[in-house]
Amino acid sequence: xAHESSTAKLSPEQQIDALREELRHHEYLYYVMDAPQWTDAxxxxxxxxxxxxxxxxxxxxxxxxxxxxxxxxxxxxxxKVAHSRxxxxxxxxxxxxxxxAWGERVVGGLALAESVQYVCExxxxxxSLALQYEAGARGVATLKTGITRGDGTIGEDVTTNVRTxxxxxxxxxxxxxxxxxxxxxxxxxxxxxxxxxxxxxxNEERVAQGLAPAANPRNAAAGTIRTLEPNIVAxxxxxxxxxxxxxxxxxxxxxxxxxxxxxxxxxxxLREAGFLVNPHARTVKSIDQVLxxxxxxxxxxxxxxxxxxxxxxxxxxxxxxxxxxxxxKAPRWAIAYKFPARAGITQLKxxxxxxxxxxxxxxxxxxxxxxxxxxxxxxxxxxxxxxxxRLGVRIGDFVSVERGGDVIPKITExxxxxxxxRGEQEIVFPTSCPRCGEGLVREPGEVDLRCVxxxxxxxxxxxxxxxxxxxxxxxxxLGESMVAQLLGHTLVEQSEAASLSPxxxxxxxxxxDENALDDxxxxxxxxxxxxxxxxxxxxxxxxxxxxxxxxxxxxxGEKTADALMEQIERSKKQPLQRVLLxxxxxxxxxxxxxxLAEEFGSIDVLIAATEEELTRVNDIGPKVAATVREFFSNExxxxxxxxxxxxxxxxxxxxxxxxxxxxxxxxxxTGTLPTLTRxxxxxxxxxxxxxxxxxxxxxxxxxxxxxxxxxxLEKAQQLGVxxxxxAGLLAMLG
Ligand SMILES: [Zn+2]
Numbered sequence: 140x141a142h143e144s145s146t147a148k149l150s151p152e153q154q155i156d157a158l159r160e161e162l163r164h165h166e167y168l169y170y171v172m173d174a175p176q177w178t179d180a181x182x183x184x185x186x187x188x189x190x191x192x193x194x195x196x197x198x199x200x201x202x203x204x205x206x207x208x209x210x211x212x213x214x215x216x217x218x219k220v221a222h223s224r225x226x227x228x229x230x231x232x233x234x235x236x237x238x239x240a241w242g243e244r245v246v247g248g249l250a251l252a253e254s255v256q257y258v259c260e261x262x263x264x265x266x267s268l269a270l271q272y273e274a275g276a277r278g279v280a281t282l283k284t285g286i287t288r289g290d291g292t293i294g295e296d297v298t299t300n301v302r303t304x305x306x307x308x309x310x311x312x313x314x315x316x317x318x319x320x321x322x323x324x325x326x327x328x329x330x331x332x333x334x335x336x337x338x339x340x341x342n343e344e345r346v347a348q349g350l351a352p353a354a355n356p357r358n359a360a361a362g363t364i365r366t367l368e369p370n371i372v373a374x375x376x377x378x379x380x381x382x383x384x385x386x387x388x389x390x391x392x393x394x395x396x397x398x399x400x401x402x403x404x405x406x407x408x409l410r411e412a413g414f415l416v417n418p419h420a421r422t423v424k425s426i427d428q429v430l431x432x433x434x435x436x437x438x439x440x441x442x443x444x445x446x447x448x449x450x451x452x453x454x455x456x457x458x459x460x461x462x463x464x465x466x467x468k469a470p471r472w473a474i475a476y477k478f479p480a481r482a483g484i485t486q487l488k489x490x491x492x493x494x495x496x497x498x499x500x501x502x503x504x505x506x507x508x509x510x511x512x513x514x515x516x517x518x519x520x521x522x523x524x525x526x527x528x529r530l531g532v533r534i535g536d537f538v539s540v541e542r543g544g545d546v547i548p549k550i551t552e553x554x555x556x557x558x559x560x561r562g563e564q565e566i567v568f569p570t571s572c573p574r575c576g577e578g579l580v581r582e583p584g585e586v587d588l589r590c591v592x593x594x595x596x597x598x599x600x601x602x603x604x605x606x607x608x609x610x611x612x613x614x615x616x617l618g619e620s621m622v623a624q625l626l627g628h629t630l631v632e633q634s635e636a637a638s639l640s641p642x643x644x645x646x647x648x649x650x651x652d653e654n655a656l657d658d659x660x661x662x663x664x665x666x667x668x669x670x671x672x673x674x675x676x677x678x679x680x681x682x683x684x685x686x687x688x689x690x691x692x693x694x695x696g697e698k699t700a701d702a703l704m705e706q707i708e709r710s711k712k713q714p715l716q717r718v719l720l721x722x723x724x725x726x727x728x729x730x731x732x733x734x735l736a737e738e739f740g741s742i743d744v745l746i747a748a749t750e751e752e753l754t755r756v757n758d759i760g761p762k763v764a765a766t767v768r769e770f771f772s773n774e775x776x777x778x779x780x781x782x783x784x785x786x787x788x789x790x791x792x793x794x795x796x797x798x799x800x801x802x803x804x805x806x807x808x809t810g811t812l813p814t815l816t817r818x819x820x821x822x823x824x825x826x827x828x829x830x831x832x833x834x835x836x837x838x839x840x841x842x843x844x845x846x847x848x849x850x851x852l853e854k855a856q857q858l859g860v861x862x863x864x865x866a867g868l869l870a871m872l873g
Contacts, residue, residue: 151196155204158189162205163310170305170378171415190814197813203281203310208303209369209816217287217295217365223326223388224395226267226288227468229451229475235430238452241474242426245454248463248471255454258402259432260420262449262475263380265332266361269294270307270379271387274323278313287364300364303373304331306415319411324387325398327414329379332445333360337376343728356446370817378445381414382406397457422455433476440478449477482541483516484554485509487534490521490566492573494597496605496723498590500579502527502566504538504550511542519548523586527566535562572597593775599674600626606675606721610729612710613717616703617678624692625684627670675721676779678707679786715742715792718783724770726763734758735767740794742780746771757825800873801829804840807855810848812865820868827872835860843868 149157162185169175169182177185186205193200200207232238245255267288275281285301286294301307316323333341338356345353353359363375384405388394399405403422410416419439421432433450440447454460454472463471489505502521509516519540521527530553532538537559542548555561571578572590574597579588590597600622607617677683684707689700713721716736720729727735738756739745745767753764770776784790806824808817808831815823820843821831835842835854842855843863855862863871 151192152199155189155192155196155199158185158192159204159310160312162186162189163308163312166205166305167308167413171413194814201275203275203279205309206814208305208309209373209818216367217297219289219293220284220286220296221293222269222286222289222291222395223271223385225291226269226294226328227291227465227470229473230466230469231449232474232476233479238429238433238474238476239426241452242429244471245463249459253459254424255459256401256403256422256424256456257426257429258406258420258422258453258455259429259436260382260406260451260453261417261436261443261447262451262477263330263332263417264357264446264448265330266357266364268297268301268329268331268364268379270301270327270329270381272311272323272325272327273387275310278316278323280311280316280321280323280325282307282309295365297364299369300366300372301379303369304377304379307379308413311412315412319408321384321398321408321412322387324389326383326385326387326395327381327409328383328385329381329414331360331364331377331379332356333363333375333377334444335446336444340730341375343730373816373818378415380417381409382416382451384409397460400457401455402453402457403455429476437478447478449475451475481511482539482551483509483511484537484539484559485516487532487536487538487550487562489534491518492569494572494574494590494595494601496598496601497725498592498595498598500569500572500588500590502568506538506540509540511540511548514542516540516542516548519550521550524568524581524588525586527568532566533562534564534566537562596626599672602675602723603672603678605723606678611717611721612713614678614703614706614710616699616706621692621703624695625670625672625678674779674782676782676786679711679783679788711787711789713789715789718742718788718790719745722770722776722779725766727767731759731763736792737795740792742784742790746777746780755830757830797825798827801827801871804829805838806831806868807833807835807839807842807851808845809842809851810845812843812845815865820865823872824868841868 162182165175165177165182165185169177189204190206193204193206230241232241246253249255269286269288271283271286272280273283282298282302284296285298285307287297288294302309311321313323333356335356338353338359341359342353353362359375360377363372363377366372384398385395386393386398390396397405399408406416406420419436423429423432429450429452436447436450452474454463460470460472465471486507487504488507491503491505493501493503495501501523504519504521506517506519519538521530521532530538530550532550532553537554538550539552539554540548541551553561568588569579572592572595575590575592575595577590577592577595580591581588592598603617603622603625604619606612607614607622671683671688672678684704686697686700686704689695689703690697714736716729716732719727719732719735719742734756735745739748748768750761750764750768753759753767754761759767780790801824806829808820812820824831829840832839835851835858837858837860839855839858839860841861841863842851843865844852844855845865852862854860
C-alpha cells in the first residue's frame with residue numbers, strides 16, 4: 140500500500156485514527172451502500188491491525204471504535220428512558236377516499252393558494268427506535284443511546300444492542316457532519332427491520348434446534364432488539380432505516396423538534412451523514428401523485444427484501460407541519476396509508492390430505508376461489524390435526540384466509556354470523572395413506588400424521604420436486620407438472636372448481652392430494668401411463684430419461700426436451716453440498732449440508748463418519764448427527780448414492796483446511812473479552828480445529844472468561860475445568 144511507509148512515522152494515536160476512519164468508510168460502503176470495495180479478508184486484516192494497536196494502547200480505546208460494536212451486556216434488563224418528545228403513532232387511511240379527505244384537510248388547514256409538497260416513504264413493518272447522538276472530541280458525533288418506542292413517551296434503553304447494527308454509525312466525522320449540514324448533537328428516528336433472508340435463516344436454525352419458528356419478521360426483530368445477548372443481536376443482521384432527524388437534548392425547548400426545514404432535506408442529510416435511508420422515497424405535489432407512488436409500492440411489495448405494510452405520507456415543509464399541528468395524539472401533517480390486509484373470507488369446500496417428502500400428511504383446505512391482494516387463492520394449509528381442532532373448523536364453514544409474501548396461505552379463523560352460516564360436516568382424518576394405503580402413524584410427541592412407507596409414491600414425487608428445485612440441484616424445467624408426467628400422470632385441463640365440487644372429506648382423499656398448494660394445473664387421479672422414473676437416480680439413466688422418452692410426454696416439444704436434458708446434464712456439476720441437500724436427509728438444511736461437505740470432503744468419508752465424529756462438526760448437534768447416521772445406514776439410500784455416483788454426480792468437495800493447534804479441545808466462552816468479540820473468538824478457535832460449546836460440562840477443556848463472567852465461570856471452578864483469559868487463548872492459538 141502506498142501510504143504504508145508514511146503510517147510508520149505516525150504516532151499510535153494517529154495510526155489508530157487512520158485505521159478507524161478507513162474501517163468506518165468500508166463498513167459504510169458494505170452495510171449502507173451495499174457496494175463493498177474490500178473483501179472480507181481485507182476488512183478482517185485491517186480490523187485485526189486496529190485491535191492489536193488498541194491492545195497495545197488500551198488507553199486509546201473509545202466506545203465509538205469499530206472494534207467496540209459488541210461490548211458488555213446489559214446487566215439486568217433495560218433501563219426505562221423518557222423520549223425527548225413523544226414518538227407518536229400516525230392516523231391511518233385505508234383507501235383512496237380517506238387519503239383524499241386527509242389531503243383536503245391539509246390544504247384546508249393552510250392559507251389559500253399555498254402550495255403543498257408531500258414526501259412519500261415506504262411504511263416498513265418493523266419497530267421504531269430513537270437514536271441520540273452527542274458531540275465527541277474534535278467535532279465528531281457519537282452514538283449515545285438507542286431507545287425503543289415503548290409506550291411512545293417512555294422507552295427502553297437498548298443501546299448495547301443497537302450498537303451491533305452495522306448500518307447504525309457509532310461515529311460520524313466532523314467532515315461528514317459538515318457536508319450533511321448537521322450539528323454534532325441530534326436525534327434520529329427510524330425503523331429496525333429483520334430482512335426476509337435473515338428471518339428465514341433464523342427460523343431454519345430455530346427449527347433445527349427444536350424451537351418453534353418465529354411468526355413473522357416484525358416479531359423476530361422486536362424479540363431480537365430486546366434480548367440480553369448482544370452477540371445474538373449482532374448475528375441476526377438487523378437493519379435500521381432512518382427517517383426522522385430531530386434536534387438533540389442540548390436544544391432545550393426545541394429538543395426533539397425537526398432539525399431542518401423540510402422532511403425531504405432531513406432524508407437527504409441523513410443519507411449524507413452515512414445513515415441507511417430507504418431509497419424508495421419521493422417528494423410529490425399532489426394526492427394523485429401520492430396514489431401513483433402507493434400503486435408502485437404495492438406492486439413491488441413482494442420483491443422487496445423486507446416487509447412493508449403501507450406508505451407514510453408527510454407534508455414536506457416543517458413550517459406547514461407546525462401550522463397544521465396535532466389532533467389529540469396524532470399529527471395532522473402525516474398519515475399512514477395501509478395496504479389492504481392480505482386476508483379474505485371464503486368457503487371451505489373440502490379438505491385434501493397431501494403426503495410430503497418425509498411422509499408427513501398435511502391437511503390442505505380446498506377453498507372457493509377468492510382474490511386476496513391480487514392473487515387468486517384456492518388452497519390454504521391447515522397444518523396438522525391439532526390446528527383443525529384449535530380452529531374448530533368444519534367443511535362448509537366460511538373462513539378467514541391470510542397470505543403473506545412467500546408464505547403459503549393459511550386459515551386464521553372460522554367466520555360465523557347471519558350471512559355466514561356454519562358448515563356441518565366434520566373433517567375426518569384418514570387412517571391410511573391416501574396415496575399408498577399404508578396405515579398412518581402419529582408418533583408420540585409429534586403433532587403430524589405420517590405415512591411410514593418409504594416407497595410411498597407421494598414421497599418420490601416430493602423428493603423429485605425438492606431435488607430439482609432452484610436452491611438444490613437447480614434443474615430448470617423439472618417443475619411440478621413435469622415431475623407428475625415423469626411419474627406417469629397425464630395433465631388434465633378441467634377447472635379446479637369443477638374437479639373439486641362437490642367435495643366431501645372422504646372423496647377429497649382420493650385424487651387431488653398430490654397437488655401442491657399453488658394453483659398449477661390439476662393432475663389426474665391415477666397414473667395413466669407407465670412411469671419413466673421410479674427414483675431420483677432414474678433422472679440420470681439414459682435408458683429411462685432421454686430425448687425420445689421426453690418427446691412422448693404431453694406438451695413436450697423438441698426445445699423443451701433438449702433444454703431439460705441439458706439441465707439434467709449440467710446438474711451433475713452441482714457441488715457436494717447441493718447433492719447432500721438433494722438427498723433430503725431430515726434436518727439437513729443448506730448450512731448443515733455445507734458444513735458436512737466442508738468438513739468431510741467426500742461422501743465416502745461422510746458415510747463412514749460416526750455420530751461422535753459428526754457432532755464434532757460445528758453447529759451439528761446430536762439430533763442431526765443421529766439422522767445423518769441413520770440415513771447412511773439404510774441400504775436403499777446407499778444404493779441411491781452409488782447409482783448417482785455412477786452417473787457422474789459430484790461426490791467430493793474441497794475440505795476446509797483447519798488448523799490442528801486446538802484439535803479435540805472443547806471451549807466455552809463467557810463474559811466480555813478485552814479485544815475479541817465472542818463470535819470472533821469462536822471463529823478463531825474453530826479455525827484452529829477446536830470446538831465451542833454453550834455450556835460447561837466435564838467434557839469442557841477450557842473456559843475462556845472475560846469481564847463480567849457469570850455462572851459459567853462458577854461452574855468451571857466447581858468442575859475443576861481450566862480457565863483462560865483472552866491472552867491465554869491467544870497464546871494457545873499461537
Ligand atoms: Zn403413503
